[in-house]
Amino acid sequence: MDPLILLLFLMVLALPLLLGARRQKRALREAQELQSSLEVGNLVMTTSGLRGTVAGLGEDTLDLEIAPGVHTTWVRAAIREKIVDPDDAAQDSDDMSGDAVSGDAEPRDARGRA
Numbered sequence: 001m002d003p004l005i006l007l008l009f010l011m012v013l014a015l016p017l018l019l020g021a022r023r024q025k026r027a028l029r030e031a032q033e034l035q036s037s038l039e040v041g042n043l044v045m046t047t048s049g050l051r052g053t054v055a056g057l058g059e060d061t062l063d064l065e066i067a068p069g070v071h072t073t074w075v076r077a078a079i080r081e082k083i084v085d086p087d088d089a090a091q092d093s094d095d096m097s098g099d100a101v102s103g104d105a106e107p108r109d110a111r112g113r114a
Contacts, residue, residue, distance in 0.1 A: 035076045043083040046074060
């Protein structure tokens with residue numbers, strides 16, 4: 001077998017492995033940034049789909065309020081994402097676009113329809 005063909009064959013096999021490793025490192029970095037950016041009052045979702053509000057922070061754990069007066073303790077790694085309140089997101093986008101209208105405008109749903 002020609003050494004050049006063998007080299008190309010090995011490169012074709014190695015490329016997906018290298019790209020997968022980069023993707024995995026990026027996902028790990030993003031998860032670490034999320035976990036370090038958590039603050040009391042953030043609305044979050046766990047990897048199991050439970051939504052709650054951050055009520056307390058520890059070094060490796062955090063307390064979630066899942067109902068009024070009901071607190072549970074979770075490992076930080078179990079937090080999958082911060083949930084952005086649709087009302088806050090709509091208000092922020094209105095403020096940034098300069099399209100904010102007085103309070104007599106028609107209410108809109110999450111898709112921006114009246």
